[in-house]
Amino acid sequence: GQNIDQPTEMTATEGAIVQINCTYQTSGFNGLFWYQQHAGEAPTFLSYNVLDGLEEKGRFSSFLSRSKGYSYLLLKELQMKDSASYLCAVRVDNYGQNFVFGPGTRLSVLP
Amino acid sequence: DVKVTQSSRYLVKRTGEKVFLECVQDMDHENMFWYRQDPGLGLRLIYFSYDVKMKEKGDIPEGYSVSREKKERFSLILESASTNQTSMYLCASSRDYPGANSPLHFGNGTRLTVT
Numbered sequence: 001g002q003n004i005d006q007p008t009e010m011t012a013t014e015g016a017i018v019q020i021n022c023t024y025q026t027s028g029f030n031g032l033f034w035y036q037q038h039a040g041e042a043p044t045f046l047s048y049n050v051l052d053g054l055e056e057k058g059r060f061s062s063f064l065s066r067s068k069g070y071s072y073l074l075l076k077e078l079q080m081k082d083s084a085s086y087l088c089a090v091r092v093d094n095y096g097q098n099f100v101f102g103p104g105t106r107l108s109v110l111p
Numbered sequence: 112d113v114k115v116t117q118s119s120r121y122l123v124k125r126t127g128e129k130v131f132l133e134c135v136q137d138m139d140h141e142n143m144f145w146y147r148q149d150p151g152l153g154l155r156l157i158y159f160s161y162d163v164k165m166k167e168k169g170d171i172p173e174g175y176s177v178s179r180e181k182k183e184r185f186s187l188i189l190e191s192a193s194t195n196q197t198s199m200y201l202c203a204s205s206r207d208y209p210g211a212n213s214p215l216h217f218g219n220g221t222r223l224t225v226t
Contacts, residue, residue, distance in 0.1 A: 008151075035214075035215075041220075043154075043217050044217070045214040045215070045216070087153070087154070097142050097161055101153045103152065104153055
């Protein structure tokens with residue numbers, strides 16, 4: 001089967017750093033994606049990892065360990081606008097047709 | 112930027128009605144998808160299509176059908192709406208690019224309420 005786990009909710013303070021974890025057990029692996037979704041809006045693509053290690057993109061970084069089935073999204077210098085749900089998704093095939101999503105982590109950033 | 116457009120943001124339908132949800136993308140993507148999103152369950156795949164007139168069942172296809180007559184358009188059909196189909200429906204598209212960073216691009220969603 002396919003299983004992706006994330007914490008349901010997290011709270012952090014403006015200006016702080018927060019790490020959102022994602023663990024996965026899937027039938028295949030061809031990349032892990034992080035999406036941000038503000039309430040009532042569409043998910044938007046944040047980052048992609050296919051090799052082990054850290055990918056940095058401004059205030060956001062994403063890490064992958066394929067041997068551990070583990071990823072995290074690191075958000076630095078938190079801003080109020082970062083309050084959103086963060087979705088972890090694994091592409092399980094080679095043709096971009098089969099994605100498995102985690103339940104999402106709702107992050108609240110407090111002043 | 113890729114644009115995926117869903118025809119309605121909010122819909123209210125009665126039990127037993129036939130419901131059409133339309134989705135159009137403007138980037139010539141091969142793959143198109145329909146997901147539903149429910150609290151605590153995440154995104155679940157209903158159907159996807161990898162080419163015109165081609166369709167594949169996802170994880171929860173029961174009670175739904177799809178149509179892809181043109182590459183840019185993918186329609187989700189609820190043949191006879193039921194209250195358990197009340198949900199947020201998200202359309203997405205992606206480029207068919209094996210082994211590379213090819214994320215899903217989502218529309219803004221249609222919140223369907225069946226009464």
